[in-house]
Amino acid sequence: MIGLVVARALALRGCSDVLLIERGSLGAESSSAAAGMLAPQAEADRADHFFHLTCRSRDMYPAFAAALLEETGIDIELESTGTLYLAFTDEDTTELKQRYEWQNNAGLTLEMLDSDQAKRLEPAISENVCAALKFPLDMQVENRRLISALAAATKKLGVRLVTGTTVSALQADYRGVAGVETSGGFVSTNTVVVAGGAWTCSLGLTAISGRTSEKRFPNLGIEPVRGQMLCFEVNPQITRHVIYSQRGYIVPRRDGRLLAGSTTEQAGFDKRVTAEGVSSILSAALEISPQIGALPISASWAGLRPRAADGLPVLGQYAEIAGLFYATGHYRNGILLAPLTGELIAGAIVDQVTSTSLNLFSPNRFNHTGSSTFRVETAGGAHL
Numbered sequence: 134m135i136g137l138v139v140a141r142a143l144a145l146r147g148c149s150d151v152l153l154i155e156r157g158s159l160g161a162e163s164s165s166a167a168a169g170m171l172a173p174q175a176e177a178d179r180a181d182h183f184f185h186l187t188c189r190s191r192d193m194y195p196a197f198a199a200a201l202l203e204e205t206g207i208d209i210e211l212e213s214t215g216t217l218y219l220a221f222t223d224e225d226t227t228e229l230k231q232r233y234e235w236q237n238n239a240g241l242t243l244e245m246l247d248s249d250q251a252k253r254l255e256p257a258i259s260e261n262v263c264a265a266l267k268f269p270l271d272m273q274v275e276n277r278r279l280i281s282a283l284a285a286a287t288k289k290l291g292v293r294l295v296t297g298t299t300v301s302a303l304q305a306d307y308r309g310v311a312g313v314e315t316s317g318g319f320v321s322t323n324t325v326v327v328a329g330g331a332w333t334c335s336l337g338l339t340a341i342s343g344r345t346s347e348k349r350f351p352n353l354g355i356e357p358v359r360g361q362m363l364c365f366e367v368n369p370q371i372t373r374h375v376i377y378s379q380r381g382y383i384v385p386r387r388d389g390r391l392l393a394g395s396t397t398e399q400a401g402f403d404k405r406v407t408a409e410g411v412s413s414i415l416s417a418a419l420e421i422s423p424q425i426g427a428l429p430i431s432a433s434w435a436g437l438r439p440r441a442a443d444g445l446p447v448l449g450q451y452a453e454i455a456g457l458f459y460a461t462g463h464y465r466n467g468i469l470l471a472p473l474t475g476e477l478i479a480g481a482i483v484d485q486v487t488s489t490s491l492n493l494f495s496p497n498r499f500n501h502t503g504s505s506t507f508r509v510e511t512a513g514g515a516h517l
């Protein structure tokens with residue numbers, strides 16, 4: 134998805150020769166597995182730079198959804214009902230009170246509810262709820278429809294979308310990026326955006342000139358973090374809001390699905406759903422609403438979140454190799470950060486604007502891996 138959103142933003146800025154190379158099919162990895170929550174406030178405990186980045190991107194969504202509808206006719210089902218965060222224990226309640234305090238003091242929009250108010254708002258939630266926070270500005274989106282809309286929009290704008298093709302290495306010489314090696318042959322270009330998600334660190338970078346030895350590469354340390362999901366069939370829907378607890382969340386979809394997630398696991402590139410994963414998601418979902426116990430499970434899946442060494446996104450130009458940009462490491466917030474990522478990266482490439490956000494989340498914050506070869510880990514899903 135990040136590749137698509139960057140490709141669209143580039144094409145909208147008038148770039149006529151944008152190529153997106155995807156190993157599998159468009160958006161089929163983490164971006165399809167996601168729950169589509171656009172909820173920067175729900176879990177935030179401080180107003181740091183990352184928090185501001187996520188709020189900025191969330192606030193772009195209404196215009197982004199309207200533009201995609203206009204461009205493609207596809208409704209990405211943006212829901213602005215808000216997020217509800219429930220407390221079931223004293224510890225949960227203390228945490229919610231602290232979150233309420235700092236966000237309220239910072240002038241952010243949120244409401245503290247007692248258990249009766251929460252149950253009136255969402256009658257299907259458990260009798261055991263002690264308190265709740267409501268975040269009226271947080272939203273959700275149907276991420277799979279978002280992928281379809283982005284694919285249709287980029288195609289219409291003239292972006293070449295090449296699927297089933299693997300990028301095996303980036304080539305660079307002393308001037309900077311020279312192209313990418315792919316399973317379909319070499320592609321010459323002087324600009325590459327690496328948007329390979331959890332696989333960002335599984336590709337090679339090769340030198341094509343002896344004069345490259347002084348160049349070094351960032352060690353982003355991107356690792357896959359598995360998240361499992363369950364999907365229930367429910368008709369009519371039992372809740373209106375996205376509902377969180379400390380232990381999980383449920384997400385109602387317009388088409389009669391109810392998603393429940395998730396796990397946070399170091400399991401390498403293994404995308405299997407496990408008994409333990411299902412059990413922990415079920416127990417969190419049933420804590421939120423015991424009514425879920427009667428619902429049929431219609432699907433389960435897992436995806437790999439791309440987590441950089443410091444858990445923050447990696448955005449912008451890499452200083453030591455001209456033409457090399459990163460748009461990766463979005464970890465748990467890639468859907469939320471999609472519209473802003475597209476704007477920031479396309480702005481940096483086309484308008485050569487390096488915003489404060491790009492300075493803060495730059496790939497240049499990581500240490501180098503070495504200087505003698507280009508065998509650094511970079512990404513697939515290159516966008517030229």
Ligand SMILES: Cc1cc2nc3c(=O)[nH]c(=O)nc-3n(C[C@H](O)[C@H](O)[C@H](O)COP(=O)(O)OP(=O)(O)OC[C@H]3O[C@@H](n4cnc5c(N)ncnc54)[C@H](O)[C@@H]3O)c2cc1C
Pocket residue numbers: 134135136154155156157158159160161162163164165166167168169170171298299300301328329330331332333336359360361362394395435436437438439460461462463464465466467468469470512513514515
């Ligand atoms: C269970 C779960 C729930 C989540 N819920 C949310 C949520 O509610 N809200 C939110 O904002 N985020 C959520 N996320 C996180 C979000 O899904 C990710 O941050 C986001 O999808 C990352 O997008 P991406 O494009 O970087 O990665 P991906 O979607 O994984 O895309 C990377 C693409 O690169 C391709 N690729 C890799 N290597 C190569 C190569 N060598 N050559 C060619 N192509 C290559 C892959 O095939 C893949 O299609 C969730 C994630 C999971 C797993």
